[in-house]
Amino acid sequence: MSTNNVLVVAEHLDGQLKRISFECVTAAAEIAGSLGGQVQAMVLGTSLPAALAEQLGQAGAQTVFTADDGSLQDYAPERFAQVVADTVRRADPAVVLFGATARGRDLAPRVAAKLGVGLASDCTGFAVKDGRLVITRPMYAGKAIAQVALQSSPQMATVRPNIFPPAEVAPDRQEATIEPVAVGEIAAGAVVEEFQAKGGDRPELTEANIIVSGGRGMGGPENYVVIEALADALGAAVGASRAAVDAGWRPHSDQVGQTGKTVSPSLYVACGISGAIQHLAGMRTSKVIVAINKDADAPIFKVADYGIVGDLFDVVPALREAIRELND
Amino acid sequence: MNIIVCMKRTPDTATKIAVKDGQIDPACLDTWIINPYDEYAIEEALQLRDRAGEGKITLVSIGPPEAQETIRKGLAMGCDEAVHLVDDAFAGLDPLGAAKVLAAAIQKVGDFDLVYTGWKGVDEDHGQTGIYLAEFLGLPHVSMVVKIDDIGDGEARVEREVEGGHELVRTSLPAVFTAQKGENEPRYPTLRGIMGAKKKPFQTWSAADVGLDPAGLQPVQEILSVTLPPQRQAGRIVEGETVEEKARELARLLREEAKVI
Secondary structure, eight states: OOOSOEEEEOOEETTEEOHHHHHHHHHHHHHHHHHTOOEEEEEEESSOOHHHHHHHHHHTOSEEEEEEOGGGSSOOHHHHHHHHHHHHHHHOOSEEEEESSHHHHHHHHHHHHHHTOOEEEEEOEEEEETTEEEEEEEEGGGTEEEEEEEOSSSEEEEEOTTSSOOOOOOTTSOOOEEEEOOOOOOOOSEEEEEEEEOSTTSOOGGGOSEEEEEOGGGOSGGGHHHHHHHHHHHTOEEEEOHHHHHTTSSOGGGBBSTTSBOOOOSEEEEESOOOOHHHHHHHTTOSEEEEEESOTTOGGGGTOSEEEESOHHHHHHHHHHHHHHHHO | OOEEEEOOEEEOTTOOOOEETTEEOGGGOOOEEEOHHHHHHHHHHHHHHHHHTOOOEEEEEEOOGGGHHHHHHHHHHTOOEEEEEOOGGGTTOOHHHHHHHHHHHHHHHOOOSEEEEESSOTTTOOOOHHHHHHHHHTOOEEEEEEEEEEEETTEEEEEEEETTEEEEEEEESSEEEEEOOOSOOOOOOOHHHHHHHTTSOEEEEOTGGGTOOGGGGOOSEEEEEEEOOOOOOOOEEOOOSSHHHHHHHHHHIIIIISOOO
16 A cells, blocks of 8 residues: 655756656645645755755655765666666655656656556646546547546656646745665666757747747748747747658757647747648647638638738748837 | 567558547548658668668567558568567557567567667557566667667667757667657658568467466556547637738737737
């Protein structure tokens, strides 16, 4: 019989917790509230700043497990998974949450495999019924929404970014109990040696609040300067349709849709994108959708909250100018 | 270099999903393709084998008898052999169960340097099977591989896609890689490839053939119900005398009405 606690495996970069970890704390607090348990968190790394555990406590975690060891400097899936699995066995939570990030999507299945349990990926909602989770998760890139249950314990899930509001850091909250985790020698065949940044200073697609996307109507890679200029005026990420990626105009990391990324920004601006079913699947959960297309019959207008029928090479620069005026 | 590629068939990405009695309506799933991410794995494997100038690629696939047609497409692309895992006990597997079946089959195939598969299926979008599989085989894994920089005797350096860039990973071999869409475009089978595929070794194995008890494959992830996402209503077309006027009105609406900028 497990505890009723919910454990969040937190993620940090350059000494800062990632926003997704606070989003996971929000989801964890909702679940723990229904189960009558605590929110707990875990951080792994080398020479961890004390602020990480402190902030997780101020966000709502009552216990923070810290695995601070020289061998956890560089990400190694087998090693990290072993440390998390050992901690899960010790803490015995009812639920374990990870962010559905490149890291969380890599680590969570390896931990689940070590524990021999199931895992729900990319979850967008949690309810508790008879002491067990009912989990909401999209399938077919969002063309269908499933309610799933996990028959194994602990119940493990990765949480989609940009769905839950980040938990607020309240400095006057009672301090979390820090539980150091001893890390032994763990062999690892695969180790991350280096990170190569790509894509410059713009926000990352899955984390962005606003996305400006260009499709086949862009006509060529050189024309993306128009999209980039609007994106920069909005502090937005740049996306692309599969047609644009397959044509070699943009890297695959920019692709939105069924064989690319599923995104849920507050504003999605689709420029020269007709709205194929695969693309719509990847962006339909955006809060507000704007379509700019010269074909008034393009399917994208059927899902857009606002549309302008016209040549994107006229409309997009004019929109950038209008936003500048608004900001002045 | 011997490579095992785990592939499965998935509904075409153009499929319009329908729901019947609270689950996906099987009738709407009528066109099947090689899961696109598995197809990238196949392409990478073909290029690795051809660069090495030796070795073979074995496809391992779980699916109903009708999936044979899709597996043969993988052979037509240039893979050398196929193992088709067919059993009533394999219907409705979750990623945990699928990985157990694949691990048992791969151990039976034996003698490999690399296992390659797609990072997720474009049907249920779990993105887990390849990683479970690595743990069950006792091997390292690298997920979302977009590029192989160097692969040699017992070691590889590969790139995986992460937020804002690539992680460069060094791994010992054998290992399990899961493919993200990378730089390589999967090839189309040639007519010669299609004809040749009919003569390539094709084995069909059941749960008993790989030494598994169906009782251990019961899914732990249960799909309680499926619904379609809420329909979005078409909004309004912003009108104006000039492009500038339309753009100004749109900017105003986004700020004052939608409150998103």
